[in-house]
Amino acid sequence: MRRMIQTPPSDDLADIPLIQLRACPHCDALYRLPEVKPRERAACSRCGAVLMAPRAGAFTRIVALSATALILMVIALFTPFLDLSAAGMHSDASIWDAAMTFSNSAMTPLSVAVAAFIIVIPALRLGLIIYTVLPLANKRPPAPYSRKAFRLADKLRPWSMAEIFVIGVAVALVKIMGMASVTPGVAFWTFGILVIVLIWQDSFLDREQVWSALDASLHKAAA
Amino acid sequence: MTDTPPPGPAEMEIRPPRRRVWQRISIIWLVPLVALAIAVGVAVKSYSSRGTLIRITFQNASGIEAGQTALRYRDVTIGAVESVGFAPDLGKVIVSVRVADDIAQYIDREAEFWVVRPEVSVRGISGLDTVLSGAYLAGNWDNIPTEEQSEFEGLEVPPLQSQNGTTITLELRDGNQISAGAPIIYKGIEVGNVGTPQLNEDGTTVLLDAVIRAPYDRMLTTNTRFWDASGFNISVGTGGLQLDVRSLASLIEGGIIFDTIVSGGEPIQPGQDFFVFEDESDARSSVFTSGSKLELPLSMVLDGSIEGLSEGAEVRYKGATIGRVTDLGTIAETDPETPSIRMLINLEIDVNKLGLSEMATVDEARDFVATLVRQDNLRARLATASLFTGSLMVELVEQPDADPATLDVDYQPFPMIPAAPAEITEFQTTAQGVINRIGGLPVEELMQAAIGALNSVQVLAGDPETRRVPSEAASLLADVRAVLTGDSVTGTLSNLNTTTDSLRRIAQQLEDGQAVANLVSAIQKANTTLTGVESASVEFPQIAQQLRQLAATANGLQIQQLADSADSLLQSADGLLSNPDTQRVPGAVSDALSEVARVLAEVREGGAIGNVNEAISAAEQAANSINLAAQDLPALADRASRILDQAGTTVSGYGSDSRFNVELVTALRSLQDAATAVTSLARSIQRNPNSLLLGR
């Protein structure tokens, strides 16, 4: 349920403590921080960008789902991903094989990049998020460098391409399916579930919520 | 500082009630727990179902890739190579293979491992799929789980598949024509293979492991003999040219055939030794002799040419082969007065073929031969082996009238048996002689005489007069018929009868009177009448006979002769009768008969007899000379046909339906089939390379 929040213009602007003001990152419109109930979403009146979308019990859930995602990623890395058999011949590939395939030719940097996109960066993000949110979930003071950690996680967000990889695998499978028989391994299904978990986790992750909580506990700690 | 009253009791800190455990912990934690459980479960399962590790050593690891190469048993993948490493001394390669547990329990000490690589041999290409899919390891073990072992030594060469057959050892004198994997053939079907040839310990014979597949291994007894069927055999003998090609495989890579020669042998043990003979006849005859091949070497020295004698030529005694020629050479007689070069022939006589007992030694054989030389004048001489090719053999014969001689046991290198003059028939001179004799036959004169006789006969037959005979006989017959159908026949018959009766009466009455001459003339007149109506009645033959008799009494021998000739002419006229003219039978016969009448009339005149007689005697002479010639001809033809037969069988050996041709054609046909198959495979691969991938 979205509610457009409007703030009357600047008359009492000076009275409002800065901490209660927010601006839309997209269009710079100025707003007063509203009360947003869980599952409600606060959006910018001008450009429509969603600014706040808190969830109840978000932190615990975020940590749990991130941990799940990490475990699933470990499984996906160490179990067979795809098995191809055609005319009695047999070939198999793991996710790591898929990433490293470019290193056989002259395109080793691309192997590094692909490995980063589908393995390293998602895993790193998950780790950083757990690092940041876990103390918040337990209502403890945040870990050192939490802010840097969460900021890095946020910066890396566009570069985490695990779900794109899954679609890519689907396309590739369709391409080969006519020619040979492909057996998906444990890693295949695990990776699919991983992507679902990531999307689920993402729905709980509201930046405003985390930053506020971080801010509050930092101030509390300072105080 | 003033005294302050002691502070009052402090307030305890009251903490809010703690929520119960399960209220505190959100249900979301189930999710990671499940994930963790799955992860652990998967890890444990994959570790425990990993399989057992076995290590196999090889000389090199060509085609073996860690993580890729599979281990197969009966073509089913049961494991994979995990890693490839070196032995501590770098002398061998150790391949670590992980095998599924349920199969690993059967891998015991007798398990064998080898690498399956593509093999191209004349048998065909085996393991072709390894070209595309990479080499793989194959293993062989029995299905009895005994004590497990994990260190093995790999075989460099795939072993013989002896699971369902009997293994035997074959011994060959010369392994030249046998290659590994060559077939063993029984009655034309392939029942087994040989392995790789190896030398025995002292390098004198070649040993082969062979396996005969079940159920054919039941045929093996101690009386089974093996012989070499490699390549093809061409022999030229009295039967002509013979080509023996067994199969395409044996043509190129050799093959061994066996047969159980006689029954009553005992079953064999696995690994039993068998000797492989050079050819079938050797093998078969060896049943009746023992297996030992003791040879008695001898020499003989000759003057004169030994052209036509070669190494391996047979040594025969009374027609039976008892040995062979091993060596040909020369000896120089360095006597200064009569220096000469003489021919030296070394022989080898099979001790058993001499008929001595099985226990006989070479010395005993030698003494036996010495006795024969001394007492029975046994000598050695060259003889013709094959008339056709002019090859020679050595013959041992007893020559009762030869000078006494002995076996020179001290001669080097072998004891020398005295020689006798050669008995060589020169085919060329024989043939030449036969041809000369044929040439000497007076064939041309015979031909001339025959031609002359035939000419005369032809003239006679071509004479229009002769030609007219059938038509005239036919017309005579027509007249006779007319007469026959007339009403006056019976009357004529009775008249005839009465005439005959009255003639008799007149004859009797005129017995005394001198009316004989009158009678004769009367008879002659009646003759003419009667000849006219000779066949007037049904009793024609009788009348004809009477007439003949009458004519005979009247005209004598000449008429008889003439009648005979006329008879024969008539017989030949039979042939003439079959020409269209004689379709009108009556006319033709009457014509003939009238002609005969005319001739007879002439005969009466006595004029033409001589001509006819001359003609007839000329014909007779011609016929006689033809006869004589014809009597000679069969004998000549016989001889010629005998020679032609001989040549003919030889020639027919090349004929289109001869065995030689058949064999050659079948061999060529199988070559052609193989080539066609390869071409079509290559073409289909070229057309559709995906078919290899997709298997379509």
Add this chain to the structure above:
Amino acid sequence: MSVNIPTAREAGLVACTRCGLVHERSTARCTRCDSRLQSRDTRSLQRVWAWWAAGLIAFIPANIYPMLLTSTLGSTTQSTILAGVVELWAHGDPPIAIIVFLASIVIPVGKFLAIGFLAAAAHRRRFMSLHAQHRLFEVVEFVGRWSMIDVFVVAILASLVQFNLVATVNPGIAAICFALSVAFTMQAALAFDPRIIWDD
């Protein structure tokens, strides 16, 4: 309908783009998330154009050079992105062909056009309403990463189909060029400050 909504800039304040907190104009770093505060980056458009140009330059070899090298039984076929799409279409896989076409051709080209347009029209309202421009930016931002599908497809195919002689697929040079192109355009979109759309 547009209500005159004050912007932080107008109010003399500066907002953090990462966490939304508003600060005094002169503050250098956000107090909450410690990211750099910039009211408007004068050089941001330059950066956008630079990344955009780099992406465009990388896009050309990505389409000229082959993306996939397929060798079947010794005969090698090289196929570029376009050729791959055509082949998929011809092989009776239209849906997948469309997906690949979209991801590998339409989206990158569209991104170039969109970002170029947005950067060019940044201070002007000429062709599109502000809302529409903003929409366009959101779409570009969301869709940009999905062009990487093609690179992943190549990675999977090349790693799976390795059958020595019978069939081998190897990645071509276009793969790395295409990946660079996508990365550059993503970076161009990231460097673009959407606030300048609304600024004029």
